[in-house]
Amino acid sequence: MTLSSELWDRGGAPVYDQIVRHPFITGLTDGTLDHDAFRYFIVQDSHYLRSYSRALTLIAGRALDEDAVSMFALHAANAIAVERSLHTSLLGSLGLTEADVDAAGSGPTTTAYMSYLTAVCATGTYAEAVAAVLPCYWIYRDVGRELLKRSSPDPLYRQWIETYGSDEFDAVVESVLAVTDGLDVSASERERCHRHFSTTCRYEWMFWDAAYHKLDWPVG
Template sequence: MSKSESAVPSARQRPYSEELWDAIDPIYTAILGHPFITGLVDGSLPRDAFRHFVVQDSHYLRDYARALALCGAKAPTQDDVAAFAGDAVGAIAAEQEMHAEFMSALGGSAEQAARAPVAPTTRAYTSYLLATVYGGSFLDGLAAVLPCYWIYARVGEALLKESSPDPLYQRWIAAYGDESFQNVVRRVVALADRSGEEATPLQRGRALDHFVTTARYEWMFWNAAWHQETWPI
């Protein structure tokens, strides 16, 4: 190999996670500036908007757990299978525990949340998510579930630097800014790097499209809660 050849870095040397995050950085910036998120920090978020979020998140997490379980079934190593299985259990636990606590504080119950209608954005997001993990490759599914991990971790980390005057909102912020959750996300991001390194450019590009799509759904999910979205007909 000549000096000129060795001096040219391979495009594959760049971690896949950097390529993924660069593609959604404007979406993440829009999320941080959304009135739902800023309202969590300054305490101005209407409780009805937060209740809508909690109810829809309860619906979302049940399907997200299914998506994680299927990612585990397609995962490349035994450790990855076990990790996704644990994350699926964790998603259900979050729905049962944290959301029950929130609903109680909001004057409702987990049973009421379960009976509430699934809103349009929630239905669209979970339908896309499940279709991708069922019908696509492991990398496709991983890319589709990753924004929920990664964006929540980044949002939690950013908001934890401030303190909400509302104890309920501070509880939500602390859950996602917590170091144990950050460690889980680092593990999944590292798996995306490993899986992306082994993929072809076409496979990487297709997975990136899924990643960007579900990142957009993350913004839409908070926006739907802010507007307390219902079916128009």
């Protein structure tokens, strides 16, 4: 069995099943999700993408071959491009500005997720770093496919859902899976990869859940 298949079977599939049943996702597709929850999600996703780009830059600097260096560096640049595109499309539809995003700051779950990713990418092995960032690629792609199947009666949510599903992003995910399966890892390193992959899968669920509940810092 490939490393990516092991990671998904042990840590990805159980969490993914809970994500697609989460009330944030079902609310998107049946149109009942509170628009304030969606605003929260978009603001926090903007903060997340900025940090995710930096994490990918760290991986690019540690990659073991030139193709992987180029790939992760390109993905880092693309994450910033997506974040900027967000500002010129959905933010306006939501009545938000870039200043609103900056003023809102990073919420508790976003901060924890970003901090964990950065720490693994900076201090773990190259293989551990790849395993840690993989859920964002993989779950994002698969949730997107599910959302496209369901669509939404809400025009705002439908507009966002329709940004998913490009063949280009599918190719991006497959390229990262190929890198994952090409990693030469020891038994102990493999277990650490499992731990990091499972943890960031949980953070993916927590990210949706934080948006649904509009989670804020309890003090301050």
